[in-house]
Structure formats: structure tokens, C-alpha cells
Amino acid sequence: MSELQVRKVVAAYDGAPVVHGVTFTVPSGQLAAVLGPSGSGKSTLMRVIAGLHSPLEGAIVVGDRVLTGPRVEVPPERRRIGLVPQDAALFPHLDARANVAFGLPRAERAGSRPDELLTMVGLEGLGSRMPGELSGGQRHRVALARALAPQPDVILLDEPFSALDASLRAEVRAQVRQVLRRTRTTAVLVTHDQDEALSMADIVAVLDGGRLVQVGSPTEIYESPHSRWLAQFVGGAVVLPGTWTGGAVTCALGEVPATLGLGETAHAGDRVEVAVRSEHLVLERPDHASDGTVALVRNVAYFGHDAVVTLDLPGVQDPVEARVIGGSPVVPDTEVRVRVARPGIAFAAERPA
């Protein structure tokens, strides 16, 4: 079993902490995404797990092995942790097979194991290709095979898909996910891309300013964000000021049914902010007999499968975005009626500084 525990990790550069007491557990064989904006401490945390940076406090435990702890610092090469770096970092003068073999104990390098590993990542028959003769996605899969070769307890993936173009990225993500699932490898993926985190991970740990703001399944993170910041950071949300009426918020979208965010308290009449997912805004003809608010369509960005409609709501300064099915008959500079299909989440209004 290779459960990974990150326990109360505090990490600093020159005495200035940039990771503040982060704790989460990745069950054996699962993939956790560490998600956060630039500078939130993701790479530092990854370096602590890999043994490349000693934390001020806290522990890293894999299974029953303490890798980092009070008076314990197992060196990186003895951690049984594999690293897939951002740029794949293959040895340019070695072919794919030799790159993979490099991850194996000397005795196994000449045998069939490198080719088996290449087959496992879907690169059968490409062992004699040099890195320069492989596509970006193929290079990543060689890097994954090399990292998996010594059968590590944990694999760390540091923004591994950011250099790939969009069409290749989805495919390589799915392939990597499949290999990790098949080999039952515990993995941590560092990313600032919320689609990547939600689509690949079993668990998402969100960092902001070096603090863990929420950890949970992708559905929990998306459906029940604990803060207004998280609602906007993951998935984008329309956030409007309003008044809590107990079970609903009166705001520019009318009376929007809502639940209170975790740990929030509000009394009827309190000022709150309500977060509503863009895809939960339903657009209808303005003369449609229903509740909701009439808004002006500013722009329609068509993406084929869906479209983002930018709307001016009465009394709201900034435009809001609705996500609708592509090809919906919505036209710029006309009016639509906006209804909210699912309850929003209410948070205490942010006080002016």
C-alpha cells in the first residue's frame, strides 16, 4: 500500500514561509491534483514531497515510511518517488528505449522490460526513435514510462501537459490517466488548469497563497466550493450582491434559491453574495411567461458544443456570462429573459477594505 500523507507542511525560502501548514492524504492508487494559481506554492509542495526542499515543519509519509519528519529526511533517490517534469526532460542523445532503461536497475536494462514499459504507455515499436523524432505527447509518455520503470510508490507530475497543444493535451491526459489507473500508482499532479484537475483527479487539493483552501472530490470542489474565491477560480461563477431571505437571495437575477456556503451564517435581511454557475443560467425569449430578469445580450462567443453569452443585467455594472448549448438562438443587442435553473451558494458579503 502506498498512501501518501502530506502532514502540516510549512515550507519557506530564506525564512519566509510560502506554504502554510498544508495537510491532505492521497489514498493508495489514487490521483490527487494540487490546483492553484501561479505562486500559490504548488511547485514548492511538490519539491517537499520529492525531497528536493526541506520544510520548516511537517511530515511526508508514504505507506508506513516517514520520508520527511522530525530529524528524518530521506534523500530524493531513496524515496521511491518518480517525477515526470514539465518538459519531459528526456536525454536527447538516447533513444526512447534507452531513456526508459535509465529508470531501471542496471541488471534489467538490457532485457525486455524497457519495451514492455513502452508498450504499456502505447508506444510499442518506437523504442529506437530519438526524442527529436517523437511528438510532444509521445515524449511525455516516454517520460512517464521512465518514471514508472523502477515501480515507484508515488509518481509526481509537474504541470506535465502545459507544453502540449490543446488537441493533443486531452488525448495525452486520458492516456496518462489510464496508465496510472492500470498500474495502481499513487500520483500527485500539479496544475493551474482547473479542467485538468477536475477531469483527471480523484481528489483535488486547492492552494491559494500557500494555504489549502479546500480538498475534496472534483464534484465536491465544483458543486460545493467553500468560498466565493473558489467558486470563481474553479469553473467560473456569476457572483452578485444581494439580500438573504432565508433559502434564497434577492439580487439582480430576481429571487434566486440558494444554500449557505459551508460555515456561513446569515439572518434574513443580511447582505450576501450569491454565486451561480454560468451553465445554470437559462435564457428564454423576453416575452416568455416566467420568473427571472430581462437582460441585454452584449456578445455571443460560439464554441460549437456550447456558447458563452455576455449579458448586461439591470443595475449590475460588470457584464455576466451564461453558458448555453451551441447554436442556441441568442442574438447580440437583443433582450433575453434570464432564469436560474439550480440553487446558488450564498457567502457573507465581502466588506469594503
Ligand SMILES: Nc1ncnc2c1ncn2[C@@H]1O[C@H](COP(=O)(O)OP(=O)(O)OP(=O)(O)O)[C@@H](O)[C@H]1O
Ligand atoms: N527559489 C526560490 N526562492 C525564493 N522564493 C521562491 C523560490 N521559488 C519560489 N519562490 C516563491 O514561493 C512562492 C510559491 O512559489 P511556487 O513556485 O511554489 O508556486 P507555484 O504555485 O508552483 O507557481 P507557478 O504555477 O507559477 O509555478 C512564490 O511567491 C514564489 O515567488
